Amino acid sequence: MAVHGSEDGLRFAVLGPVQAWRDGTELDLGTPLQRSILAMLLLRESRAVTPAEMIDAVWGEDAPPRALGALRTYVSRLRAVLEPGRSPRTRPELLISVGRGYALRLTGGVLDLTLFDRGLQEAEAARRAGDRAGAAESLRASLALCTGEPLAGAVGPYAEHQRDRLVERRMSVLETLMDLDLELGRHAHVVSELIALTADHPLRERLRAQLMLAYYRCGRQADALATFADTRAALIEELGIEPGPGLTALHQRILTGDPSLAPASLPAADPVRLAPADPPEPARPPETAEPGAGAPELPRPAQLPAAVNDFTGRRQIIARLCTLLSTQGGADGVPVAAISGIGGVGKTTLAVHVAHTLHDLFPDGQLYADLRGYGEEPVAPESVLAAFLRALGLPADIIPDGLAERSALFRSLLTDRRMLVLLDNARDAAQVSHLLPGSTGCAAMVTSRGKLADLAAARLVDLDVMEPDEALTLFGTVAGAERVAAERAAAMDVVAACGFLPLAVRIVAARLAARASWTVASLVPRLADERRRLDEMRVGNLAVEATFALGYGQLSPAQARAFRLLSLPGGPDISAGAASALLALNPTDTEDILESLVDASLLEAPAPGRYRFHDLLKLFARRTGERAEA
Ligand SMILES: Nc1ncnc2c1ncn2[C@@H]1O[C@H](COP(=O)(O)OP(=O)(O)O)[C@@H](O)[C@H]1O
Ligand SMILES: [Mg+2]
Numbered sequence: 150m151a152v153h154g155s156e157d158g159l160r161f162a163v164l165g166p167v168q169a170w171r172d173g174t175e176l177d178l179g180t181p182l183q184r185s186i187l188a189m190l191l192l193r194e195s196r197a198v199t200p201a202e203m204i205d206a207v208w209g210e211d212a213p214p215r216a217l218g219a220l221r222t223y224v225s226r227l228r229a230v231l232e233p234g235r236s237p238r239t240r241p242e243l244l245i246s247v248g249r250g251y252a253l254r255l256t257g258g259v260l261d262l263t264l265f266d267r268g269l270q271e272a273e274a275a276r277r278a279g280d281r282a283g284a285a286e287s288l289r290a291s292l293a294l295c296t297g298e299p300l301a302g303a304v305g306p307y308a309e310h311q312r313d314r315l316v317e318r319r320m321s322v323l324e325t326l327m328d329l330d331l332e333l334g335r336h337a338h339v340v341s342e343l344i345a346l347t348a349d350h351p352l353r354e355r356l357r358a359q360l361m362l363a364y365y366r367c368g369r370q371a372d373a374l375a376t377f378a379d380t381r382a383a384l385i386e387e388l389g390i391e392p393g394p395g396l397t398a399l400h401q402r403i404l405t406g407d408p409s410l411a412p413a414s415l416p417a418a419d420p421v422r423l424a425p426a427d428p429p430e431p432a433r434p435p436e437t438a439e440p441g442a443g444a445p446e447l448p449r450p451a452q453l454p455a456a457v458n459d460f461t462g463r464r465q466i467i468a469r470l471c472t473l474l475s476t477q478g479g480a481d482g483v484p485v486a487a488i489s490g491i492g493g494v495g496k497t498t499l500a501v502h503v504a505h506t507l508h509d510l511f512p513d514g515q516l517y518a519d520l521r522g523y524g525e526e527p528v529a530p531e532s533v534l535a536a537f538l539r540a541l542g543l544p545a546d547i548i549p550d551g552l553a554e555r556s557a558l559f560r561s562l563l564t565d566r567r568m569l570v571l572l573d574n575a576r577d578a579a580q581v582s583h584l585l586p587g588s589t590g591c592a593a594m595v596t597s598r599g600k601l602a603d604l605a606a607a608r609l610v611d612l613d614v615m616e617p618d619e620a621l622t623l624f625g626t627v628a629g630a631e632r633v634a635a636e637r638a639a640a641m642d643v644v645a646a647c648g649f650l651p652l653a654v655r656i657v658a659a660r661l662a663a664r665a666s667w668t669v670a671s672l673v674p675r676l677a678d679e680r681r682r683l684d685e686m687r688v689g690n691l692a693v694e695a696t697f698a699l700g701y702g703q704l705s706p707a708q709a710r711a712f713r714l715l716s717l718p719g720g721p722d723i724s725a726g727a728a729s730a731l732l733a734l735n736p737t738d739t740e741d742i743l744e745s746l747v748d749a750s751l752l753e754a755p756a757p758g759r760y761r762f763h764d765l766l767k768l769f770a771r772r773t774g775e776r777a778e779a
Contacts, residue, residue, distance in 0.1 A: 159231070159243075161191050162261045164315065165296030167303050169231075176230050178302075182207055183223045185303040190244065190253035191260055192311055196741055197247035205665030206307030224251060262315075265291045269322065270757045276329075279448060285329040288322055295319050306665060310629060320350065321458055327359045328508075334412045336366035347376075351383045354396045361396075362509070365403050366412055373403050393464075394471035395506040409512060409567065450540040452517035453571065454755035456505045457498055459626045461651075462619030466610065470503045473608050474569070474592040475510055482589040487601040490612035492523070492765045493652030493693065496596040497573050499612060504571050504594065511569040511592070516540060518584070519721045522576025523598060523764050526719065530583045533572075534559050537584075552583055560587040567591060574764070578604040614649040617641065623651060627658035627750075632669055639670035646676045646692060652763060653696035659750040660703050675699060697769045700751050711742045712751055713777060715762070716770030722761035 162168045167184045169176045178184045185207045189198060198206075204216045213219070224244065228235070231243045244253050255263075268291030275283035299315035300308050323346065330339045343360040350356055357380040364373035377400045381392050391397075402410055474484045488496045504515055518533045534555035538548050541562050549555055567590040575581045575597040581604065585593050595601060600609055615623065624644050625633035633640045647653035657676070661667055679695035679702075704712060711732050715723060718731065729739040743760050746752035751770075753761050762770065 158259065160259050160261075161187075161255075162294075162296070163188055163191055164261045164265060164294050164299050164319075166298075166301040167191075178230065179223070179226055181302060181304045182219070183226060185305050185308050186220070186223050187227055187253075188300055188303040188311075189307055190251065191255070192262070193252070194260075194263075194741070194744075195252055195255055195737075196745065197250040197252040199248075199250040201666060202250075202664075207305040209306040209665065261294045265294050267291075268294075272325075273757050276451065281329050281333055285326055285333065288326040288329065292319065292322060292326065306629075306631075310662075317458060320353070324353075324355050324359070327356070331359060331362055331366070331412075336363040336412065339363050340367060351380070352387060354380065354384075354393055358396050358399050358509075361399055361403060362410065365410055370403060370406075374400070377403075393506070394468045395509075398471060398475055398507075399509065410509075448540070448542045449512075449514040450516055450568075451514055452540065453504050453515045454497075454501055454517065456501050459623070460498065460502050461623040461626060462615060463495070463499055463502075466499065466612065467503055467506070470499075470594070470610065471507060473610075474503070474507060474594070483586055483606070484592040485585055485595065485604070485607040486593075486610055487595045487597065487604055487607040488610045488612055489597050489600045491614075491650075492598060493650050493763065494612050494614055495651045496612055498651070500571055500573065500594045500596050504569055507569065511567045513566040513568045515569045515571065517571045517573065519573045520575050520580055521721060522574045522580060524719075527576045527580060530580055531555060533584055537570075538562070556583040559584075563591050564588045565590065569593070572596070575601065577601065615651055615654070617644065617649060620644040620647070620649040620651070620654050623654050624658045627655055628661040628669075632661070636669040639668070639673060643669060643672050643676065646673065647696050648690075648692040650693060652765065653693050655750045656700040657696050659748065660700055663703065663749070672699075693765065694769065697751075697766060700749055701769075701773065703749065704746075704751075708742055708745055708749075712746055712770050713774035715746075715752070715760070716767045716774065722755065722759050725758050725760070728760065 158172065160170045167178065167188045169178060169187070178187060186203060189203060189206050200217055200220055203220055204212050207220075208216055228241050228244050232241060235241060242254065244251060268287045272284040272287035272291070275281070275287060298312070299319070300312045303312075327339055327343060327346075330336075340360070340363045343356060343363055347353070347356050347360050357376060361373040361376045364370070364376065377392070377396065380396065384390055384392055392400075470486055470488075473486050476484065488500055490496050504517075508515075516537050518528070518536065520528050520533065531552050534552070535545075535548050537559055538555065539545060541559075543558075543562075549558060563586045565588065568586065570584065570586055570591065570593040572581050572584055572593065572595045575595050577597075577599075578601050581595050581601070595604070595607065600611070601607060602609065614620075621633060621637075621640055621644055624640055643657060644654050647657055657672060661669065661672060676695050676699060679698045680691050683691055683694050683698060701709065701712065711728075714731055715728060718727070723731075725736065725740055725743060728743060729736050732739055732742070734742065743752065743754075747754050747760070751762075751766055753763065755761055
């Protein structure tokens with residue numbers, strides 16, 4: 150990856166100080182306010198920003214009466230810096246006027262953040278192809294672009310908020326890189342890096358867990374245990390809480406010298422060597438298996454959707470699920486947790502979060518399938534099995550035909566392996582019973598709207614809406630904690646109007662996040678209005694639909710059209726390419742629109758370049774489309 154972009158033309162940086170260069174020479178971007186305006190335009194990635202948004206972003210509550218005039222001055226100075234040769238009579242080509250607002254026209258690769266994202270995409274592609282060393286290299290290239298405090302030199306509420314986001318993203322990439330390095334057997338190499346990182350971020354449990362594991366694999370069990378003790382002391386002292394279930398489980402396993410903590414055998418990207426009618430011999434235990442010798446190496450599927458980076462609350466239920474899945478249960482010994490709850494309550498998010506938390510417990514990988522039990526076409530178990538078998542390295546032409554045969558082969562392939570299977574959106578027990586692993590090293594989670602009471606051996610876990618405080622925290626994480634702090638009572642009214650349903654809370658909070666000038670209190674009458682309007686049309690769940698309508702109401706006509714059209718295809722998700730064809734837009738405009746819908750929380754991005762609707766929003770989008778046509 151050409152991380153530094155080209156030396157010709159313009160380049161911009163936001164991952165450290167806000168800077169710009171032309172042909173390698175740094176440009177003078179002027180005062181902090183002027184830099185902040187440029188930073189906002191850069192982060193909006195060619196999307197237009199209105200003057201009001203800019204004023205809110207840069208000055209916040211303290212906008213002077215002449216802010217608009219000042220803003221125009223800054224814009225014209227920026228234009229002069231960016232296009233020095235332009236005569237006053239020709240139209241600007243970079244910092245252009247769009248309606249009453251402004252947008253910065255960038256071509257790909259001139260902003261460091263774009264290159265950063267590209268590195269992450271390359272890493273993801275490499276990881277999917279089984280090339281973990283390549284994935285680690287791409288992540289390192291992305292991290293090399295982070296040259297200091299992000300957005301240094303920019304001021305105002307928008308920059309603060311974005312800075313927090315960028316810091317968090319960098320941290321989570323670092324953590325992923327540490328995981329990869331550990332998987333690659335580089336434990337000795339990462340110890341010192343992890344010592345420095347945990348010193349800077351003492352409360353990040355994932356880093357602490359990585360350090361514990363690295364010590365352990367270097368034969369430094371005492372240091373691993375001392376790290377746990379330090380972490381626990383720090384968490385209790387700073388936050389008054391105990392370490393989370395992931396860290397506690399790791400501690401336990403280090404104490405007992407669990408052999409599965411040893412580094413996995415490498416390389417996993419070896420070509421698959423599988424005899425058709427002959428299920429492989431156990432690939433375990435890894436510590437004795439030498440690379441390239443002995444048991445055949447199976448691919449290690451990693452099919453989980455991305456975890457949300459602002460996961461909130463649910464501590465007790467997480468602890469319960471972690472315990473349940475890490476201990477053998479049920480008649481045939483495989484732990485199965487069946488999570489039920491209404492749409493939008495957070496079942497998928499919770500299951501994915503727990504699956505990532507328990508990553509180390511299932512070193513042979515994770516299988517994921519959306520069974521679409523609530524759509525028009527629930528997926529047949531045979532097709533899910535075919536997909537799982539392919540993910541386990543079975544060539545398509547030797548996958549047997551019947552359900553029973555596929556299921557038997559699936560189970561025998563999982564024998565002696567430690568995998569987690571996540572079955573999302575199950576319709577009923579019949580749809581999942583053949584998809585459950587049969588051997589004790591594996592575990593499964595199933596989510597569904599209704600209780601799967603007749604699923605033999607499953608432990609039933611009911612997921613309810615959030616506690617008011619959790620909902621408030623989620624609202625604050627998305628909309629800005631300082632706003633909730635300033636208007637706590639109004640914020641509580643808003644999350645109550647959302648029925649404490651996380652899906653609704655997130656949409657309303659995203660709407661507020663896009664409007665720096667709105668107060669939290671101004672949302673309350675808006676929600677009431679939507680409810681009244683919907684009532685006249687007699688729709689289903691008013692609290693939730695009103696929040697959808699509020700989110701939808703903020704969209705530009707082009708975004709609203711895309712939102713409605715994208716709901717029409719039947720599949721579980723849609724690629725950026727297919728969306729571009731459906732919307733009849735070029736790839737750049739399509740991506741802008743898709744990403745803006747993700748920003749509004751009306752669309753999800755489970756993996757780079759893939760987009761999907763929450764099923765309730767898909768229904769809403771289709772109905773809105775029908776009404777728009779009628
Ligand atoms: N604990 C949580 N923390 C943060 N966001 C959450 C949480 N639970 C749910 N959400 C958000 O709520 C929305 C709906 O959650 P989802 O898991 O898709 O619901 P379900 O699967 O029950 O229909 C998602 O946008 C998700 O990001
Ligand atoms: Mg779901």
